Amino acid sequence: xxxxxxxxxxxxxxxxxxxxxxxxxxxxxxxxxxxxxxxxxxxxxxxxxxxxxxxxxxxxxxxxxxxxxxxxxxxxxxxxxxxxxxxxxxxxxxxxxxxxxxxxxxxxxxxxxxxxxxxxxxxxxxxxxxxxxxxxxxxxxxxxxxxxxxxxxxxxxxxxxxxxxxxxxxxxxxxxxxxxxxxxxxxxxxxxxxxxxxxxxxxxxxxxxxxxxxxxxx
Amino acid sequence: xxxxxxxxxxxxxxxxxxxxxxxxxxxxxxxxxxxxxxxxxxxxxxxxxxxxxxxxxxxxxxxxxxxxxxxxxxxxxxxxxxxxxxxxxxxxxxxxxxxxxxxxxxxxxxxxxxxxxxxxxxxxxxxxxxxxxxxxxxxxxxxxxxxxxxxxxxxxxxxxxxxxxxxxxxxxxxxxxxxxxxxxxxxxxxxxxxxxxxxxxxxxxxxxxxxxxxxxxxxxxxxxxxxxxxxxxxxxxxxxxxxxxxxxxxxxxxxxxxxxxxxxxxxxxxxxxxxxxxxxxxxxxxxxxxxxxxxxxxxxxxxxxxxxxxxxxxxxxxxxxxxxxxxxxxxxxxxxxxxxxxxxxxxxxxxxxxxxxxxxxxxxxxxxxxxxxxxxxxxxxxxxxxxxxxxxxxxxxxxxxxxxxxxxxxxxxxxxxxxxxxxxxxxxxxxxxxxxxxxxxxxxxxxxxxxxxxxxxxxxxxxxxxxxxxxxxxxxxxxxxxxxxxxxxxxxxxxxxxxxxxxxxxxxxxxxxxxxxxxxxxxxxxxxxxxxxxxxxxxxxxxxxxxxxxxxxxxxxxxxxxxxxxxxxxxxxxxxxxxxxxxxxxxxxxxxxxxxxxxxxxxxxxxxxxxxxxxxxxxxxxxxx
Numbered sequence: 136x137x138x139x140x141x142x143x144x145x146x147x148x149x150x151x152x153x154x155x156x157x158x159x160x161x162x163x164x165x166x167x168x169x170x171x172x173x174x175x176x177x178x179x180x181x182x183x184x185x186x187x188x189x190x191x192x193x194x195x196x197x198x199x200x201x202x203x204x205x206x207x208x209x210x211x212x213x214x215x216x217x218x219x220x221x222x223x224x225x226x227x228x229x230x231x232x233x234x235x236x237x238x239x240x241x242x243x244x245x246x247x248x249x250x251x252x253x254x255x256x257x258x259x260x261x262x263x264x265x266x267x268x269x270x271x272x273x274x275x276x277x278x279x280x281x282x283x284x285x286x287x288x289x290x291x292x293x294x295x296x297x298x299x300x301x302x303x304x305x306x307x308x309x310x311x312x313x314x315x316x317x318x319x320x321x322x323x324x325x326x327x328x329x330x331x332x333x334x335x336x337x338x339x340x341x342x343x344x345x346x347x348x349x350x351x352x353x
Numbered sequence: 354x355x356x357x358x359x360x361x362x363x364x365x366x367x368x369x370x371x372x373x374x375x376x377x378x379x380x381x382x383x384x385x386x387x388x389x390x391x392x393x394x395x396x397x398x399x400x401x402x403x404x405x406x407x408x409x410x411x412x413x414x415x416x417x418x419x420x421x422x423x424x425x426x427x428x429x430x431x432x433x434x435x436x437x438x439x440x441x442x443x444x445x446x447x448x449x450x451x452x453x454x455x456x457x458x459x460x461x462x463x464x465x466x467x468x469x470x471x472x473x474x475x476x477x478x479x480x481x482x483x484x485x486x487x488x489x490x491x492x493x494x495x496x497x498x499x500x501x502x503x504x505x506x507x508x509x510x511x512x513x514x515x516x517x518x519x520x521x522x523x524x525x526x527x528x529x530x531x532x533x534x535x536x537x538x539x540x541x542x543x544x545x546x547x548x549x550x551x552x553x554x555x556x557x558x559x560x561x562x563x564x565x566x567x568x569x570x571x572x573x574x575x576x577x578x579x580x581x582x583x584x585x586x587x588x589x590x591x592x593x594x595x596x597x598x599x600x601x602x603x604x605x606x607x608x609x610x611x612x613x614x615x616x617x618x619x620x621x622x623x624x625x626x627x628x629x630x631x632x633x634x635x636x637x638x639x640x641x642x643x644x645x646x647x648x649x650x651x652x653x654x655x656x657x658x659x660x661x662x663x664x665x666x667x668x669x670x671x672x673x674x675x676x677x678x679x680x681x682x683x684x685x686x687x688x689x690x691x692x693x694x695x696x697x698x699x700x701x702x703x704x705x706x707x708x709x710x711x712x713x714x715x716x717x718x719x720x721x722x723x724x725x726x727x728x729x730x731x732x733x734x735x736x737x738x739x740x741x742x743x744x745x746x747x748x749x750x751x752x753x754x755x756x757x758x759x760x761x762x763x764x765x766x767x768x769x770x771x772x773x774x775x776x777x778x779x780x781x782x783x784x785x786x787x788x789x790x791x792x793x794x795x796x797x798x799x800x801x802x803x804x805x806x807x808x809x810x811x812x813x814x815x816x817x818x819x820x821x822x823x824x825x826x827x828x829x830x831x832x833x834x835x836x837x838x839x840x841x842x843x844x845x846x847x848x849x850x851x852x853x854x855x856x857x858x859x860x861x862x863x864x865x866x867x868x869x870x871x872x873x874x875x876x877x878x879x880x881x882x883x884x885x886x887x888x889x890x891x892x893x894x895x896x897x898x899x900x901x902x903x904x905x906x907x908x909x910x911x912x913x914x915x916x917x918x919x920x921x922x923x924x925x926x927x928x929x930x931x932x933x934x935x936x937x938x939x940x941x942x943x944x945x946x947x948x949x950x951x952x953x954x955x956x957x958x959x960x961x962x963x964x965x966x967x968x969x970x971x972x973x974x975x976x977x978x
Contacts (some may be wrong), residue, residue, distance in 0.1 A: 142360055145781035151788020159793035191777065219784070221818065224836035240784045241814045244791035244807070 137255045140181055141167040142174050142201075143189040143217065149238070152187060152217075155247050162251055171201055178205070183212055184255055187247075188234075190218040190225065199232055206233035213254045217243060223268055226261065230340055236260035241275045259340070292319045297339035363681045400837070431647030432932050435481060438508040440524060442499065449501035452529040456536065458492040461601060462512040463726070468497040469504055483513035491593055494533040514601065514655070543584070545592035546732045553735050553964035560742070568625040576618030577735045584728035602655050603606040609662055610647040615731065616669050619706075623676050627683075632675055639672045666714030673707045695741050702737040711948035758936040763927070765870065770826040780817045786810045826873055834869045835862045836877055838894060845880060851889055853880070858897040861904075869960060872905055872935045878933075879907035879953040882926040887911025887951060902939075905960055908952040927953070 141149045149167045156162045165181045167175050190198035215236035216229045226237045235254045238246050242262040253260040295305045306313045329335040463477030463486045474495040480486030554577040561570035586608045617640040624636035650658040684696040709730020787810035794803045804939040829837040835857050842853035863869040883889050889911030927943050939957040
């Protein structure tokens with residue numbers, strides 16, 4: 136059973152998502168709120184698997200701050216951002232801040248169930264238009280041929296980066312030195328022509344999605 | 354105290370100050386040239402002596418008359434008839450043979466000047482009767498060379514014209530060429546004023562043709578034109594340079610009615626400028642009075658017309674004080690509203706005019722024409738008002754510029770507000786509606802009505818997405834300037850054949866600040882312009898930053914579809930970009946480069962250093978080129 140909390144300041148959106156998910160017996164909406172103030176207590180009390188979080192509350196893009204505070208608390212909840220913003224910067228910000236999925240509100244009626252299941256299974260999820268936008272942005276660098284220049288170890292590190300792991304996490308997981316991870320990351324940057332860590336993260340995240348999609352297609 | 358009361362009290366105080374001030378006999382200031390002055394090489398001033406004698410019916414103005422000292426001979430006037438003025442000058446041996454000048458001016462009389470019995474010059478034509486005499490009003494410098502000992506200057510004067518008294522202004526004697534140079538300077542200044550006033554009149558006439566405030570400019574133009582003509586006629590220094598043979602009576606008639614018209618038009622201009630006002634009737638009456646005087650001056654015999662001019666000056670003074678009173682009232686009213694509207698400089702102009710009127714009224718009534726201030730007062734008044742007009746024009750331009758910028762900002766704000774309203778209002782509702790319909794369809798599959806509702810809601814939501822994307826760059830908030838411009842470039846790349854490259858210094862990313870928003874629009878509009886007018890293959894966008902400036906450069910390789918390659922100042926696209934750059938106090942270069950590529954290069958000051966130099970320094974912009 137996937138336990139879900141919805142945080143959106145528009146009750147009609149919350150109602151709509153509830154109706155959309157009502158038909159799926161694996162999904163239970165365990166809570167909903169239109170106020171960010173009530174969100175953290177709600178998460179603490181209900182301990183949902185997934186939080187569907189709007190970016191905008193009122194006139195502020197306060198969803199990002201909430202996301203950052205949830206991640207800072209090391210809360211195990213997966214967050215799917217639900218937004219009318221359809222720009223790549225917004226998606227990247229959300230993913231960097233620790234979101235596991237990003238759904239455009241225009242696509243939610245078709246994507247929400249798939250997104251909940253994917254994320255629950257540990258995958259990242261972008262709704263189709265957002266996904267397309269992301270890969271248009273990075274298409275020239277995300278060609279699989281480019282990745283062939285990487286060694287197996289580098290691909291491993293690259294994938295971990297794509298999952299949002301830090302240098303410290305990678306060092307612990309692969310049981311290699313912190314500085315060695317740094318060297319590998321520098322090599323990957325050079326080989327893929329990434330100009331900075333930000334761009335590398337973006338590529339890594341995109342590549343990770345790409346791998347998953349190809350794996351799923353296979 | 355109410356502004357009206359305060360204004361009239363102030364005006365009354367002004368009247369008390371200006372009336373006596375205007376009556377100061379300026380003749381006492383008229384001493385700058387003398388035999389003693391500028392005579393470093395003069396042999397021995399103490400040895401020069403002079404005395405004069407007057408034969409005939411003379412009226413002597415006694416000031417400055419110091420017999421025995423050769424400075425200025427006092428002004429004299431005489432009754433109708435003839436007379437002789439004799440000036441005896443004693444020159445020592447050492448001063449003999451040095452060229453000398455005698456300056457003199459007559460008004461309405463005629464005469465011959467003889468030096469030691471020889472004719473050295475004439476004013477008009479001397480005659481024993483009104484039939485023989487031809488009057489004039491001229492300033493002349495006559496030359497003579499003294500002999501050692503006593504020399505005699507005889508001036509034979511006839512007056513059959515002037516109703517009050519023929520006037521022969523003071524006679525000044527000095528070394529050559531001091532007086533002739535002085536006279537030339539005065540003549541040149543008179544002609545300069547004449548030319549300037551004609552230009553001012555023409556300028557206001559053009560303003561009348563082009564401007565909504567037509568009446569004011571037309572009357573002011575007419576007033577200045579008549580004043581210019583009146584001045585040149587009145588100023589005996591210059592009129593004979595233009596019209597050497599002009600008839601004296603015609604000259605005087607012209608002078609009167611030109612000044613009447615000038616006064617009528619200038620006061621009428623004031624009235625039209627201030628419309629509507631309760632005291633309008635005074636200005637209408639004064640104008641009617643002036644027009645009657647014009648008519649009478651043209652029709653009546655000169656001596657009658659001349660005597661009818663007496664009430665003109667007092668009335669002109671009265672009307673001008675009404676004008677000043679009203680101006681004070683405005684000043685006090687404006688002050689209470691925090692805006693002076695040039696009232697103070699206008700008041701200064703009014704007082705200059707009043708001073709001229711009072712002074713010349715006094716001069717006319719007392720029959721002294723030594724110094725006439727009206728031409729200079731009118732000139733100063735007209736120039737001051739024209740400068741104020743220029744200042745108003747500059748102010749209007751600035752206001753216009755600010756308005757344009759405010760329009761841009763308002764449009765941006767409005768777009769932002771609209772986007773926000775749709776985003777947070779109707780957009781959320783229609784999405785919720787779509788979800789509800791879609792959810793209901795999952796529960797009741799195949800329901801035609803539900804399918805229609807869902808599809809309609811979906812369609813609306815797609816439209817909303819499109820509208821929101823067009824309204825405001827939300828991307829700027831989330832992805833910063835770099836992300837927004839990159840996305841802009843991607844959109845162009847995806848939607849057409851044009852390749853867009855972005856080279857951006859991360860330090861130039863000022864996020865979604867006002868500067869960031871405007872730079873985003875500058876780039877966006879530059880791209881739109883290029884796509885619209887030049888169909889380019891490549892658009893290159895460069896943004897970099899120095900310590901205090903962000904430089905924006907958008908270049909394209911397209912061929913302009915307009916007739917001429919230089920699009921620099923054409924169309925609204927570049928204008929709007931320019932307003933945006935101005936809004937940020939930056940500089941803009943837009944035009945074709947050497948290689949034929951068209952570029953828009955802007956330099957935007959950031960942080961504190963919005964210096965004046967940045968407004969004018971194009972070098973940094975041109976570094977791109």
